[in-house]
Amino acid sequence: MSNLVVPFIKTVAELYQYLDNLFDQDVDSNTLFASGYLRGFISLSATEFGDEQQAICPALLVAISEQLSQAKAELSPQDNVIVQNFWLALQKLV
Numbered sequence: 001m002s003n004l005v006v007p008f009i010k011t012v013a014e015l016y017q018y019l020d021n022l023f024d025q026d027v028d029s030n031t032l033f034a035s036g037y038l039r040g041f042i043s044l045s046a047t048e049f050g051d052e053q054q055a056i057c058p059a060l061l062v063a064i065s066e067q068l069s070q071a072k073a074e075l076s077p078q079d080n081v082i083v084q085n086f087w088l089a090l091q092k093l094v
Contacts, residue, residue: 009094012060013052015042018093033079034086041067056094 009015019035019042045063046054054060068087072080 010055011052012042012046012050012054012056015056015090015094016052030082031086034083037075037083038064038068038087038090041071061091061094 009018016039019039022031022035041064045060045067046052048063049057049060065087068083075083
């Protein structure tokens with residue numbers, strides 16, 4: 001993940017903004033891949049919990065993690081490691 005300094009992310013909208021901002025930063029292609037891939041899972045899970053202004057709660061994080069786990073076979077082992085590492089780093093910001 002990049003060395004960007006970011007404030008604590010509290011809502012789904014702020015999380016989307018953070019992910020969108022990565023495309024304007026000097027980040028590597030693996031980070032861009034992982035952020036784009038992960039955004040889809042965040043969107044799927046977030047709709048079950050409310051709208052974009054909802055606070056990020058532990059249940060939402062668990063739901064996203066579970067969906068990622070279920071989709072593990074979609075990715076190569078190397079890509080899965082990239083996505084999982086990005087997801088672990090991202091969770092430290094919320």
